Amino acid sequence: MFLYRFILIILITCVSFSVNAQHKNKKNKDEKEFKGIRYQLQTKKKERKNALSITDSSIVELSMKIFNSEDSLLRSTEDEDYPLILDLRDSTTRQIPIVEIMMNDGKIGDSLTLFIHSDSVFQNGQIRPIFIPEGSSLRHEIKILKNYSAPKYAAKLEAMQKAYMEEMAKKQQEQQKQQAMDAKSKIQNQIDYLENTYFVEKGITNFKKTESGLYYVIDEQGAPIEKGQTIKVHYEGTLLSGEKFESSFDRGNPIEFPIGVGQVIQGWDEGIPLIGKGGKGTLYIPSHLGYGERGAGGIIKPNSTLVFRVEVLD
Numbered sequence: 664m665f666l667y668r669f670i671l672i673i674l675i676t677c678v679s680f681s682v683n684a685q686h687k688n689k690k691n692k693d694e695k696e697f698k699g700i701r702y703q704l705q706t707k708k709k710e711r712k713n714a715l716s717i718t719d720s721s722i723v724e725l726s727m728k729i730f731n732s733e734d735s736l737l738r739s740t741e742d743e744d745y746p747l748i749l750d751l752r753d754s755t756t757r758q759i760p761i762v763e764i765m766m767n768d769g770k771i772g773d774s775l776t777l778f779i780h781s782d783s784v785f786q787n788g789q790i791r792p793i794f795i796p797e798g799s800s801l802r803h804e805i806k807i808l809k810n811y812s813a814p815k816y817a818a819k820l821e822a823m824q825k826a827y828m829e830e831m832a833k834k835q836q837e838q839q840k841q842q843a844m845d846a847k848s849k850i851q852n853q854i855d856y857l858e859n860t861y862f863v864e865k866g867i868t869n870f871k872k873t874e875s876g877l878y879y880v881i882d883e884q885g886a887p888i889e890k891g892q893t894i895k896v897h898y899e900g901t902l903l904s905g906e907k908f909e910s911s912f913d914r915g916n917p918i919e920f921p922i923g924v925g926q927v928i929q930g931w932d933e934g935i936p937l938i939g940k941g942g943k944g945t946l947y948i949p950s951h952l953g954y955g956e957r958g959a960g961g962i963i964k965p966n967s968t969l970v971f972r973v974e975v976l977d
Contacts, residue, residue, distance in 0.1 A: 706773045711772070716770055722811040725740070725746075726741055729802070748816070896931075946971045950969075954967065
């Protein structure tokens with residue numbers, strides 16, 4: 664039903680603006696007019712003799728092409744993923760002028776042409792595309808393809824909804840895959856910068872790297888630390904630029920927390936045990952081991968690599 668509603672809104676938007684529009688084009692002898700809409704049936708009488716009439720119980724599938732005054736194709740439902748289906752059992756649908764035309768004059772299999780004045784569409788400040796000049800008409804070529812029984816329509820809707828959900832799930836998977844690739848690329852860029860540029864410029868050669876991408880330098884190796892053990896750490900945190908964002912040394916108050924249980928960033932949970940209790944060193948933490956895409960406010964922007972000089976107190 665959600666697809667039907669969406670498509671119906673498009674059709675209402677296209678057609679309802681044409682009501683009471685003033686067309687500059689002259690009528691030909693076969694044209695009719697209904698509520699300001701000029702239209703012409705293109706199907707020959709003998710082809711319509713045994714065709715099914717359209718009633719308030721019909722459920723019809725249409726194809727529609729829209730052309731500008733230069734005969735350039737602007738839209739075709741044949742190129743879209745889902746068919747244009749109108750349920751004429753709905754009284755609201757039956758009030759659409761084009762539907763009234765179909766019910767008055769149309770049959771299944773009919774083709775018809777209708778003209779909508781573009782000036783009636785692009786009004787009240789709406790932006791007009793350059794390919795739809797002022798004073799021109801939009802030509803709609805519509806073919807009434809088939810009529811659905813209620814059971815077949817229900818089955819069609821179910822199939823359309825299933826296809827839509829599968830498409831959305833596929834797109835979501837592709838989006839997640841792309842996001843993962845982008846994140847991996849950002850991480851690799853940070854790691855490459857640390858190793859190939861930052862450390863070279865700073866003359867740091869005694870760094871080590873873990874499998875996760877954490878870099879660290881040990882100045883004084885400490886004693887082993889067990890997961891869950893509560894420790895005290897003095898630290899100074901800076902960006903790669905050297906800008907300081909926090910320091911327990913300045914406050915004179917070390918931080919105390921249990922290690923390895925997620926109460927601090929991943930880079931600390933992994934890096935502090937490498938330095939050990941009573942040890943000193945520096946942790947170089949790419950963003951995926953720090954505050955990631957969200958950042959931490961202030962000067963710690965999203966995707967920031969962090970540097971922590973730490974002392975793990977006895």
